[in-house]
């Protein structure tokens with residue numbers, strides 16, 4: 001894993017504010033509004049609301065410190081933080097799409113993102129999902145009305161990689177916006193803006209918060225595009241992040257580089273062990289399954305979430321193995337200090353399931369900060385039941 005030393009500095013230290021001596025962490029500006037010296041000054045504030053403290057549904061100083069950090073980590077111009085990852089995704093769709101537009105999703109995509117896309121059919125926005133990751137297949141899915149290409153890499157559940165430079169280049173050459181859900185890799189291990197992406201989205205609920213105790217999302221893009229999203233969506237959808245939650249995320253960021261270093265190593269350790277296990281048919285971890293040359297071009301390390309497929313993929317066997325785990329807690333989400341396990345229940349006829357083509361017997365692990373030997377022996381006992 002390589003993490004840019006400048007990024008470690010950004011994660012660890014808040015910007016000094018006010019006169020010295022400085023507090024080492026930004027205060028929580030627990031306020032819904034900011035009062036002005038005159039009515040005229042308030043009127044001026046409204047004109048530049050994306051830059052001025054008027055109302056915390058738009059701007060708040062604690063949230064701004066988080067946004068400054070995330071924009072810098074992603075090497076983007078501007079970041080806005082949201083109350084969840086889904087709020088950030090909604091703001092992209094709501095802020096940038098119009099009736100008649102078409103969206104191409106590339107790779108296995110987080111389920112609710114596709115559910116949201118299906119809601120947008122009501123507003124005459126169509127979409128297709130491309131699971132064949134070769135850029136030619138993506139190109140074939142493009143229509144004259146395609147407005148946005150939305151990528152996940154590594155993708156949900158199977159963690160397959162998309163050639164990000166190729167997709168960003170393709171989108172740009174066709175005048176289409178490119179966006180990526182960069183949650184898995186975090187801003188430390190993959191910087192899509194540098195690979196040509198127009199928009200980068202994060203679910204800060206996962207690794208950035210890192211402690212399974214806060215929900216948040218973030219969007220990074222150019223100043224100009226963010227101004228559009230701010231006016232059309234951020235202020236009006238009301239998905240702003242609260243100052244306390246922003247503070248928790250700032251605290252989470254401080255240990256992100258160290259957490260990732262541990263989680264990469266522990267997850268790889270377990271993934272390699274699972275690969276050799278007789279009850280396991282395959283392991284889906286980008287360090288083991290992806291094209292190493294591609295991974296090396298666009299990522300500088302690996303996070304701690306991966307999946308494996310049980311040889312006996314019947315649902316009852318999946319339940320037996322998962323329910324037998326003691327150290328991995330059963331639950332949604334991932335990226336926290338506590339190890340988690342989840343398996344998608346095969347729903348016959350589920351549109352999301354069909355679209356994602358996930359194999360039966362799939363089990364996803366999120367490796368936390370527990371002792372790796374304890375996690376391995378837990379997997380061992382559950383698999384030998």
Ligand SMILES: *Cc1c(COP(=O)(O)O)cnc(C)c1O
Pocket residue numbers: 084085086087110156181183184203204205206215216217333
């Ligand atoms: C969890 C998740 C989301 C949604 O984030 P929330 O904070 O739960 O709204 C989006 N994308 C990915 C890849 C996720 O794992």
